[in-house]
Amino acid sequence: AKIGVSMAKFDDNFLTVLRNGMIAQAKGMSGVELQVEDAQNDVAKQLDQIKNFAASGVDAIIVNPVDTSATQAMSDAAAAAKIPLVYVNRQPVNVDTLPDNQAFVASNEADSGTLETKEVCRLFKEAGKKEANVYVIMGELSNQAAVQRTKDIEEVIATPDCSFIKIIDKQTSNWDRDQAQNLMTNWLSTGKKFDGVIANNDESAIGAIQAMKAANIDMKTVVVGGVDATQDALVAMQAGDLKVTVFQDAAGQGAGALDAALKLSKGEKVERKVYVPFQLVTPANIDKFLKKN
Amino acid sequence: MTDIVLKTENLTKRYGGVHALEGANFELRKGEHVAIMGDNGAGKSTFVRQITAVEQRTSGQVWFDGKEVNFTGPIEAREAGIETVFQNLALADDLDVPSNLFLGREKVLFNLGPFSILDRKYMRKATEAALVRTAVKIPNLSNTIRHMSGGQRQCVAIARTATFASKLIIMDEPTAALGVQETAQVENIIRTLKDNGEPLILISHNMRQVFDLCDRIVVFRRGRIVANLRKENTDGQDIVSYITGAKTGEAELAA
Amino acid sequence: MTDIVLKTENLTKRYGGVHALEGANFELRKGEHVAIMGDNGAGKSTFVRQITAVEQRTSGQVWFDGKEVNFTGPIEAREAGIETVFQNLALADDLDVPSNLFLGREKVLFNLGPFSILDRKYMRKATEAALVRTAVKIPNLSNTIRHMSGGQRQCVAIARTATFASKLIIMDEPTAALGVQETAQVENIIRTLKDNGEPLILISHNMRQVFDLCDRIVVFRRGRIVANLRKENTDGQDIVSYITGAKTGEAELAA
Amino acid sequence: MAQTSHGVGGVSYDAKKRTWPAEFNVFLALVILVVIFELIGRVFLGDSFLFNTRSDVAGLFNEARLQIIILQVSIVGIIAIGVTQVIITGGIDLSSGSIVGATAMIAMSFAQVATVNGNPNPKAMFLAQGWTDLPVMVPLLVAVGCGLLAGLVNGALIAYTRIPPFIATLGMMVTARGIAKWWSKGQPISFPTESFAAIGKGLMPVIIFLSLAVLFQLIMTYTRYGKHCYAIGSNEDAARMSGIKIANHKILVYVIAGILAALAAVVLSSKNLTAQAGMGVMYELDAIAMAVIGGVSLSGGRGSIVGTVIGSLIFGVIISGFTFLRLDAYYQEMVKGVIIVGAVVLDQWRQRMRALRA
Amino acid sequence: MAQTSHGVGGVSYDAKKRTWPAEFNVFLALVILVVIFELIGRVFLGDSFLFNTRSDVAGLFNEARLQIIILQVSIVGIIAIGVTQVIITGGIDLSSGSIVGATAMIAMSFAQVATVNGNPNPKAMFLAQGWTDLPVMVPLLVAVGCGLLAGLVNGALIAYTRIPPFIATLGMMVTARGIAKWWSKGQPISFPTESFAAIGKGLMPVIIFLSLAVLFQLIMTYTRYGKHCYAIGSNEDAARMSGIKIANHKILVYVIAGILAALAAVVLSSKNLTAQAGMGVMYELDAIAMAVIGGVSLSGGRGSIVGTVIGSLIFGVIISGFTFLRLDAYYQEMVKGVIIVGAVVLDQWRQRMRALRA
Ligand SMILES: Nc1ncnc2c1ncn2[C@@H]1O[C@H](COP(=O)(O)OP(=O)(O)OP(=O)(O)O)[C@@H](O)[C@H]1O
């Protein structure tokens, strides 16, 4: 079977693992041919890719949506071409009205920022802090995961349980380690006292850690949290610099999506929704994740 | 005073430390053809650029057609009725000959503001007619100006100026690149203008031409007007001595 | 045959449908000064551009300095010893005068390949000396060429050509924009070249100049050489009739 | 020498020796590209790029492919029509991609429905104000207004302060992207009305693109506006001295480019049934590349809309061809760069050959 | 009229009336910007932008801020040095950001350690081949090689096929980004050796940036290379007719730009202890903007490295100023665009004033 895959972007650490999970799965099966395209984070390009797949007559399409609210047009396009479609990793907005031969395999993005911030909050309490000041490093402002995770952080901090945490400032690093490093150095130049940094992703957290280390800040005194559980992040955690990150089973999602697509292409029924939960990673359970991403 | 077409008082232009034009007092009367001569870098073109407002003058005043004028750009000068052949010709290299001739005042079929439809046939015909008067040969009018010879370019610029009615024509070295025949034709055009009573300022290095065509000769030297002589009261030798500085002094005013 | 510096056979250039140059046969001997005349658009500059390889010829052959040459660009022509004042002058507008004079052959203090250190003092001095010979006045040598008057630009281009030793000098209308004094000076420069036995091709529309300075006159018309006359065997009237086409026919060859 | 004419006197001119329009070269590059894909397909995949090899559908051509080739470049193509005019006047417009983003966000928020599947629209911006289910003219006018405003700012900056177009539009690029992100604080805006959604449905984008292209090709060729674009791009000083009102003209050009970008935003968000702040990123570069591949000179004064349309088709063929060949995505970008360069090299090479042979 | 000189004869020249170097304007814009931030800070935040208001550290200035202002632009600044030379010759380089990405990936894979925290390096590219813990010269030479190659391709395309630099480098931009993604199939490459990590540590990027800037400012002013850059940018035809070897020179310029981009990649990946395929995205635009803000003319022939350095500082001040003012991230981009344009407008305005007053 020929399967067309459109990924939101290629140069994203997490999505790369997801994609590789899918490719590894396909290699193990005979007669499965994957055609993976890079939508370069462009909704319109993604829609065009689906139409290009249709023109090439693939048997099923897997989409890792750039934008979960842009999926209606994609569903329509695939339905018009009578080709099964599986969304992966990001929950499409039209999830309740998906046609019969469409499905999705995704995680609930709202969990990641919540898990991260709750753990940061717990660590502060454990350290006996009555008041904690934090900086928030956001991802790309036009990206939903960034918007969602930032919202999660704010919601957790708004709960009475964690309301002793104050956000000094929140700025964007565009997911980028270098920008995060520069941003953190700029913050350090203001001389404000702070107790932690909550970042939207691990790369930004690592950038902040590097800036703090360059400024000779004792990493035991600050709590830094990220999301993704990348290899670099896990190493930073082993070194005691990063305190919290959140794992998402990328490879598992990829493989699951491929499974669903193959079944749909054969006309079989599949579960409409598959949720793969996020998992909190701390020094306590890090060993479980070392080989995963 | 009423027959004075153009008058400048104390017209001055400096480029940084370069004093290109210093206190020029100049008058041009109705129907008069005046020549401006002077060394290279004497300030002749600078004088023209101030009058036509291609540049903004440092100080001084200009009267044109009876009133003081402060043009903010060459468009205004042109709209007021000053047609100029600039030394650098001011042609659009990528356009063909008719487009250049009618640049900025295209003939249109319907007026739809900026989106007016051009009357291309008419412009082509008119261009051919205008070029015939200069005797220049241009093998293909649809070639771009970029691909024209030096003289061809100059003839296009002259034809453009001669095609449209105006109150004052200024030509900055119009025949510099022209051949023998073309020069003769352009001189004929200038004579026709004279007969029609149209005033003209001619900048030229060609003594014969100046004496043939003009009533009065103004000499620039180092940014200053050093002589202002009626043709009858002077000769080539005299002019040269003003140009080189052998004779000096704010010269006797001709009437 | 050994005293022939430059020879072309059947040199032809077409631009699309424009036959700008058709089968030009031309010879130049050691120490000879030859003038090229002709109407605007007759193909004079085109002829120069083919010899100096600014453009690639459509057909024909060129011999220079005893051997057949096929320059692929103006650099090669220059390296072979042909110095040219082009009609469009070929100056870099944003550079100052000394930089333009030494463009492409800067004097260096240490040779470090492309990163050689320039000898700026020397170049400035040499520029002043070279410009004095043309009598042009330039108030500030550090101003960019963009801000020079037409004649000043032309003088810089001429000074550049006259400063460097060469086997053949070509000047395309070198005095077109020059004043009376400057023209006289440049003519002196050309006479000095004659005295030194350096061969020269001069394109000019100025009959007096041509008869003053050159040994032989070649007339172009509509892309063809229509006359090739020793100065002694002709006069201005005769030349004009060739230019205008009143006289025609592959003219009697001068020796 | 055959038949010669003499123009206005002068040297012989062989009128039969017509010069090909510059667009021909580009068209040739397009054809070569299609043939290459077709050949590779036949030889290595046993499949046809353009022709129909499936039994379940009728017709000579693979219509789905023909459609997507042009459909996928229609939106950037609309932008490229404006960008072409800007470049012909000697300018450049880096802001079009961001204008698309900002306009899509703003216009879409006036095109939303009140209820989705019986629930209140979760993404509606102006639900509280009751600005939902508005007639399609409202978002359209809002979009045109946005494009006009952005173009006006670009044009006025360039015309009056004389800063380089690169900087003025770079500033607009950054600012408009900021506005796009700020408008809904990064949230996408979705669920448009039926009538709004109709604008980008099916082949509508193609129809809009081609109609605009024809319109502006005519304008560039036959009107004073077009003539002045070329004149200004060719020699701005000369145009100024000839009395062309440079400032007014430039403002008009950038306003047109802005409005076209805004129209592209409408089509784009309608086609995708959503607007998001990241829309249109890098579109400006693609649009410029389409124009340049189509023979528009970046130094101004030369080029045509027709050329740009052909340039956009080259893009479309590249993208569809890659998917057709099932080329690994990693190689696609590398090869795409090579093909863009190759198309222009071919064009240059043919022009030089012609000049030499002439 | 005071003291006048007559140059080589001719009209009066008032030698005392010196024209300010163009860089002065840009510097003024920088100072104004700093003053604005200082004032806003004092009035609204009760804090100082540049001066030290803390009791726990010594010194007049807020040294941390002074450092980060320049540190954060050093890497793009290194690129801008090369881009400035390219623009002065009348070209443009859109590929530098992608060259950074590709070079960082490739060079970093030769700079990895074998073991991290006792485990084998999970990200090592050449663990199997045993190419780990190599001396720092290896990744450095690999980087220079990458930059040289990319520059050579750019330069050769532009010099020999005569395609516009915009297209040649756009092609390289797309291709090099493709290579960056393909090299490790999208995976980041991390954990470099100590010696490699030292290159980007602390203020090293600043030192490298400023040394390169001084070096190339001298080269542009005092050597034949510099003179020819200006000549080609000013009038390429004239330069060609004057016997400058245009092709060779252009290739050299693009090679230098490529190598500088590669050095920036080394510094960047060393500073961040990682290389990622997305590194350097949009750096080319920032670098070009720095140059143009610094007074480099996009039509070629004018500008200087000093100007570009000041332009880069304007960028640095903007970024730090925003964080200092704790400006909402959503507004930052909007304001940044406005400031970029404002800096250039100020420059233009002063130049025009000067021309009028002269
Ligand atoms: N924009 C400028 N900046 C600086 N100096 C200038 C500028 N324009 C002209 N100049 C200088 O002013 C002087 C007068 O120049 P102008 O062009 O008026 O001379 P001209 O009399 O027309 O000479 P020509 O006969 O060579 O055309 C010259 O020395 C010239 O170098």
Ligand SMILES: Nc1ncnc2c1ncn2[C@@H]1O[C@H](COP(=O)(O)OP(=O)(O)OP(=O)(O)O)[C@@H](O)[C@H]1O
């Ligand atoms: N690149 C080109 N493309 C097309 N036609 C050209 C090109 N260059 C020159 N021509 C044409 O070739 C003819 C000869 O031009 P050329 O420049 O040799 O004339 P010329 O004798 O030097 O004239 P002038 O005395 O005016 O300088 C002209 O008709 C010109 O229009």
Ligand SMILES: [Mg+2]
């Ligand atoms: Mg002059």
Ligand SMILES: [Mg+2]
């Ligand atoms: Mg000529």
